[in-house]
Amino acid sequence: MLDIAEVARRTGLAPSALRFYEKKGLLTPSGRNGLRRTYDPSVLSRLTMIICARRAGFTVAEIARFLGAGPADEVTRADLVSKARRLDEDIARLVRMRDSLDHAAVCTHEPLVECPDFKRMLAP
Amino acid sequence: MLDIAEVARRTGLAPSALRFYEKKGLLTPSGRNGLRRTYDPSVLSRLTMIICARRAGFTVAEIARFLGAGPADEVTRADLVSKARRLDEDIARLVRMRDSLDHAAVCTHEPLVECPDFKRMLAP
DNA sequence: CCTTGACTTGAAGCGCGCTTCAAGTCGCAC
DNA sequence: GTGCGACTTGAAGCGCGCTTCAAGTCAAGG
Structure with a gap:
């Protein structure tokens, strides 16, 4: 399990961006350790997709729709x-x-x- | 000579966008009729370039730099x-x-x- | 046990690209 | 000459994608 700082480090995203994506429905932490989010490593490939889609000009809302498919x-x-x-x-x-x-x-x-x-x- | 409404109609841009671009240095009306801007028809091809560049992901500031070259x-x-x-x-x-x-x-x-x-x- | 520092939250702030609004000017058809 | 509708301005507002801030919680090391 990864914590938010580790996910941020490995993806190059800011922790605030990860929380933002979560609020928008792109992401779900697999659990909590106390208050703190814990992530399954599979979140990394999901984030790779998200980052690629963002760079390709998709909005966060679009990505949320597609990932929910x-x-x-x-x-x-x-x-x-x-x-x-x-x-x-x-x-x-x-x-x-x-x-x-x-x-x-x-x-x-x-x-x-x-x-x-x-x-x-x-x-x- | 074209007025701002005509340029807007022919380019598909809003008059407010034309004034905005002017403020940002992308555009100069060739003159004024009283207070009202008048445009040389050549502004249309310039705007075609600007629109294309915008759609290609260039920022307004970038376009301003390039057009000033x-x-x-x-x-x-x-x-x-x-x-x-x-x-x-x-x-x-x-x-x-x-x-x-x-x-x-x-x-x-x-x-x-x-x-x-x-x-x-x-x-x- | 106690500190400490990385996490938590919601709300506010920012830069971009315009749009909208309020208040005023004025060209032009009548 | 008069009216009106399209123009003018500067300032404020908006949606997007985050970031920053203030205030608080708490896991972990000493």
Whole structure:
């Protein structure tokens, strides 16, 4: 069993963030030692997922919904798929943005912002 | 010349957002008609870039720095490149996340969250 | 037993990106 | 000329994702 400080250390999250996630339903300590939370080591991989999802732009509320998904929860499963399609769009946008920035590195255009190549890559 | 309502309509931004961006240095109205801002149509493509950058996760402050970049401003140009490399990481993360979600669509694992395939894709 | 310092709580605070509000100005159709 | 509705401003407010604070509890080492 891990205490909150240990979980914080191993995940890189602040203890306050762990309590915050718990309040939002992302996390449940497996028990208490007196008042103090104790965590099963499996919380670490759950937190790895949470951290990854957060960095991918999911809100805490979204993650809470997805983590609460039961096996036969087709609604949520459909949500995951539609999320995947939205990620396709996000990925495409990031790729265009990255290509624009890479172009910027070699572009000699006077105000860079006016470069047609640069601008063209930044359509909606 | 466009007025603020027209720019808002054409970009999908709220007039308040346009004033907000102006305050943050992303935007300058080309003039005033009395008190009222007037915009050159070129503001539209600038806003398209801004919107795209925002959606790509850039902060307003970052965009302000980049849009202020002069042609010989190598420091900022280097920043753009390092931003591009950070986008590579973001893209990789999003791709893994998307693949996980797509797997979720066909995965029959009992708590989906415990599926090894699902979890494996969500490493840092 | 007693200290001590890491934990506990709820509430308040913060930075970001805007939105909303109150109060005022004014271009323009009539 | 007059009215009105769309604009102007600065300040305050909001939702998100935490962090910080104040006050209190308590496990563990000496």
